[in-house]
Amino acid sequence: MTRFLFSLILLFSLTLSAQQLKSPSEFLGYELGTEFTRHHEVVDYYEYLAKAAPDRVKLTVYGQTNERRPLILAYVSSAENISNLEGIRLEHLKETKGEGTSDKAIVWLSYNVHGNESVSTEASMKTIYELLTSKSSYLENTVVIMDPCINPDGRDRYSNWYNQYKNTPNQVDPNSKEHHEGWWGGRSNHYMFDLNRDWAWLTQVESQQRLKMYNQWMPHVHVDFHEQGVNNPYYFAPAAEPYHEVITDFQRDFQVTLGRNHAKYFDANGWFYFTKEVFDLLYPSYGDTYPIYNGAIGMTYEQGGGGRAGLGIITANGDTLTLKDRIAHHYTTGISTVEVSSKNAEKLNEEFKKFYKNQNFKYKSYVLKGDEDKLKSLKSLLEKHQIQYGDLASGSYKGHEYATGKSGSMSVNGNGMVVSTNQPKGTLVTVLFEPNAKLSDSLTYDITAWSLPYAYGLDAIASSTLVAPQSAKENMVSTSVEKGTYAYLTDWNSIEDAKFLATLIKEGVRVRKANLPFKMEGKSFDRGTLIITKSDNEHKADYVEILHTTAQKFQKNLTPVSTGFVDAGKDFGSSYVQMITKPKIAVLSGEPTSTLRFGEIWHFFEQQLHYPITVLDGDYAKRVDLGEYNILILPDGRYGSYFNESQLADLKDWVRQGGKIIAMGGAIDAIDGDKGFGIKKKEMEKDSGETQPKPYEDWEREGIKSAITGAIFKTKVDNTNPLAYGYGKDYFTLKLGSSSYDYLQGGSAVYLEKDAKPFSGFAGSEAQKQISGSLVFGTEGVGRGQVIYMVDNPLFRGFWENGKLFFANALFMVE
Numbered sequence: 008m009t010r011f012l013f014s015l016i017l018l019f020s021l022t023l024s025a026q027q028l029k030s031p032s033e034f035l036g037y038e039l040g041t042e043f044t045r046h047h048e049v050v051d052y053y054e055y056l057a058k059a060a061p062d063r064v065k066l067t068v069y070g071q072t073n074e075r076r077p078l079i080l081a082y083v084s085s086a087e088n089i090s091n092l093e094g095i096r097l098e099h100l101k102e103t104k105g106e107g108t109s110d111k112a113i114v115w116l117s118y119n120v121h122g123n124e125s126v127s128t129e130a131s132m133k134t135i136y137e138l139l140t141s142k143s144s145y146l147e148n149t150v151v152i153m154d155p156c157i158n159p160d161g162r163d164r165y166s167n168w169y170n171q172y173k174n175t176p177n178q179v180d181p182n183s184k185e186h187h188e189g190w191w192g193g194r195s196n197h198y199m200f201d202l203n204r205d206w207a208w209l210t211q212v213e214s215q216q217r218l219k220m221y222n223q224w225m226p227h228v229h230v231d232f233h234e235q236g237v238n239n240p241y242y243f244a245p246a247a248e249p250y251h252e253v254i255t256d257f258q259r260d261f262q263v264t265l266g267r268n269h270a271k272y273f274d275a276n277g278w279f280y281f282t283k284e285v286f287d288l289l290y291p292s293y294g295d296t297y298p299i300y301n302g303a304i305g306m307t308y309e310q311g312g313g314g315r316a317g318l319g320i321i322t323a324n325g326d327t328l329t330l331k332d333r334i335a336h337h338y339t340t341g342i343s344t345v346e347v348s349s350k351n352a353e354k355l356n357e358e359f360k361k362f363y364k365n366q367n368f369k370y371k372s373y374v375l376k377g378d379e380d381k382l383k384s385l386k387s388l389l390e391k392h393q394i395q396y397g398d399l400a401s402g403s404y405k406g407h408e409y410a411t412g413k414s415g416s417m418s419v420n421g422n423g424m425v426v427s428t429n430q431p432k433g434t435l436v437t438v439l440f441e442p443n444a445k446l447s448d449s450l451t452y453d454i455t456a457w458s459l460p461y462a463y464g465l466d467a468i469a470s471s472t473l474v475a476p477q478s479a480k481e482n483m484v485s486t487s488v489e490k491g492t493y494a495y496l497t498d499w500n501s502i503e504d505a506k507f508l509a510t511l512i513k514e515g516v517r518v519r520k521a522n523l524p525f526k527m528e529g530k531s532f533d534r535g536t537l538i539i540t541k542s543d544n545e546h547k548a549d550y551v552e553i554l555h556t557t558a559q560k561f562q563k564n565l566t567p568v569s570t571g572f573v574d575a576g577k578d579f580g581s582s583y584v585q586m587i588t589k590p591k592i593a594v595l596s597g598e599p600t601s602t603l604r605f606g607e608i609w610h611f612f613e614q615q616l617h618y619p620i621t622v623l624d625g626d627y628a629k630r631v632d633l634g635e636y637n638i639l640i641l642p643d644g645r646y647g648s649y650f651n652e653s654q655l656a657d658l659k660d661w662v663r664q665g666g667k668i669i670a671m672g673g674a675i676d677a678i679d680g681d682k683g684f685g686i687k688k689k690e691m692e693k694d695s696g697e698t699q700p701k702p703y704e705d706w707e708r709e710g711i712k713s714a715i716t717g718a719i720f721k722t723k724v725d726n727t728n729p730l731a732y733g734y735g736k737d738y739f740t741l742k743l744g745s746s747s748y749d750y751l752q753g754g755s756a757v758y759l760e761k762d763a764k765p766f767s768g769f770a771g772s773e774a775q776k777q778i779s780g781s782l783v784f785g786t787e788g789v790g791r792g793q794v795i796y797m798v799d800n801p802l803f804r805g806f807w808e809n810g811k812l813f814f815a816n817a818l819f820m821v822e
Contacts, residue, residue: 122161165193199606397476454717456768525576
């Protein structure tokens with residue numbers, strides 16, 4: 008066959024294919040880029056393609072969102088590859104063991120993780136259509152996996168809002184309403200979480216369901232499509248420093264290869280772009296870094312636009328940026344990515360295999376011990392990531408000691424666990440467990456510390472030797488109850504204990520707490536011990552059954568006692584043994600709170616603690632009678648003058664009558680010492696020494712001296728304070744900024760000592776001075792009520808597990 012004839016047949020085939028398949032515009036009934044497509048319409052188009060071209064498109068629903076929208080994946084490839092899709096997958100996965108003979112490139116394209124960065128889902132429809140028609144030659148040796156919308160709830164929130172408020176025709180004036188979303192924009196998911204920060208922590212249902220699919224494929228290349236400010240040109244790889252030190256030379260180099268190919272097309276069109284700035288590769292929970300730590304070429308692509316851009320907007324340069332423009336740019340980098348991957352399929356397979364074969368890390372094992380509930384919680388996370396771990400029964404282990412930040416040893420007596428880097432997920436283990444990530448540059452896009460032993464509140468050793476697991480002795484849990492028992496006792500050490508308590512309270516079971524340690528019947532019990540007596544629950548005929556069922560559900564050991572007379576400490580009738588008040592909780596939302604910080608609280612109550620709250624919007628909250636509630640939570644935010652003098656006086660009167668305020672982050676400034684309560688901002692000592700003016704180009708690096716980019720600090724804990732029940736004498740806090748407050752006399756539950764230094768992560772020299780000798784968590788008694796101050800965020804992104812008990816203590820233990 009002549010080359011001319013072959014080309015003619017190929018052209019005819021492509022033309023016929025294009026005629027058989029409807030383009031997005033033809034299917035939707037409007038030109039792509041002139042409307043925002045709602046999620047169900049996007050799903051309809053993908054379903055249409057799967058029916059029209061079943062030999063080249065396979066569609067699967069991998070889950071659903073909190074608002075019941077489907078999460079879908081489309082597998083796109085040649086007919087031959089689709090017919091052997093499972094075989095290709097299995098052969099590819101052999102490479103994670105350093106084996107296999109796969110010759111196919113696996114490319115995963117993820118769209119719309121941020122709902123109001125809405126162009127990418129539109130671009131995905133153009134991309135899949137062109138892959139099936141004009142660009143089908145790339146699919147001969149490539150499987151493209153497309154997730155057209157990671158965050159359907161956020162995307163529809165934005166699309167519906169925009170369709171409701173836009174002008175007809177759309178208005179490009181940036182002052183128009185259609186360019187200004189309200190407090191709850193479309194960026195986040197249902198619980199206001201940023202799904203692009205959740206890849207490693209898996210707190211959200213979208214992330215959990217997606218990762219199951221990701222682990223089934225482990226692609227060679229993963230792209231996360233985003234948008235940034237309307238005035239920014241396009242961003243694509245290579246990324247900015249810092250690169251994590253585990254990133255391989257090939258991963259670095261291939262980003263450059265891809266970037267040069269993108270640039271070729273952008274140059275031809277006269278489009279502006281930038282590389283090697285802003286978006287680094289360090290924090291492990293992004294859609295670019297998480298795939299990188301699993302062997303892929305992970306990248307973020309950023310188009311100017313986002314929620315402000317709408318269908319079109321005038322930029323600062325006076326140009327008009329349209330949705331069609333944005334689609335064209337994302338389509339171009341998406342297709343370019345597939346093109347380069349197809350041309351380099353052999354190299355991608357070769358290097359992917361090397362990634363898993365040539366692992367050699369400083370620390371070979373991470374040995375952990377601590378509260379059993381915390382160990383279980385960590386094991387649950389590791390299982391979701393398919394990270395292998397083993398149990399440890401006993402032994403002494405040497406290495407880097409997390410508690411001191413120095414070389415030391417740790418004994419395991421009883422239940423412990425070990426996580427080794429000698430496994431396919433060894434690189435990911437290193438990144439998640441390393442005591443302190445190495446920074447090649449202090450200017451980063453996100454937090455610089457996250458080590459799981461600190462996050463989960465576990466004692467740990469990082470060992471340079473390989474530690475073999477042992478069979479640990481299984482703990483026997485006693486949950487049996489009998490009607491004649493005087494009382495049942497159980498400990499208070501973890502968020503699982505808080506869930507147990509919350510369930511009992513919801514069921515109407517009355518529970519007391521011990522405010523002092525005590526001994527009885529040969530056992531010692533600490534502060535916070537829960538005491539459930541027969542006498543308190545005589546009103547509840549089925550209290551024994553409820554207690555038994557709840558203890559089984561949460562695997563809580565119950566110690567039955569036959570008397571309220573203790574051997575040492577305070578008897579059960581003492582004023583030091585208080586009834587826990589049933590919380591009636593209101594949470595402020597809307598302006599002036601942060602959506603992300605409110606969302607963390609909302610998710611904590613509904614998906615973790617499973618305890619009801621009333622959400623009060625800032626627009627009307629000040630008109631609500633707080634007498635109906637005994638707890639008011641003020642999330643972090645920018646309060647400014649939200650409360651006037653009269654409202655602050657009313658708030659203080661409510662606290663005096665027995666109310667409880669939990670003020671978090673920026674909310675503290677709304678009620679601080681200048682506004683009527685006792686907490687005071689810490690005064691920064693002024694440096695009297697003269698300094699030389701700094702060059703203009705150094706201003707950013709000078710500014711970093713006053714910043715803390717998510718660093719871990721060791722704090723002191725007063726665990727006689729009810730806010731700190733269940734904790735030891737130390738706590739590792741994740742500090743996200745340099746806001747600081749003076750100690751509270753008698754109420755400093757958690758605090759930084761003078762000249763505290765970060766154990767992990769970056770904190771600027773001036774910021775360290777600012778927070779030296781400052782409060783972290785504290786309590787202030789006001790009349791019969793309490794104000795609880797949380798300078799740091801114990802619920803940050805839902806992953807700082809060891810902080811959650813402080814929040815539970817604020818609800819249940821502080822009276």
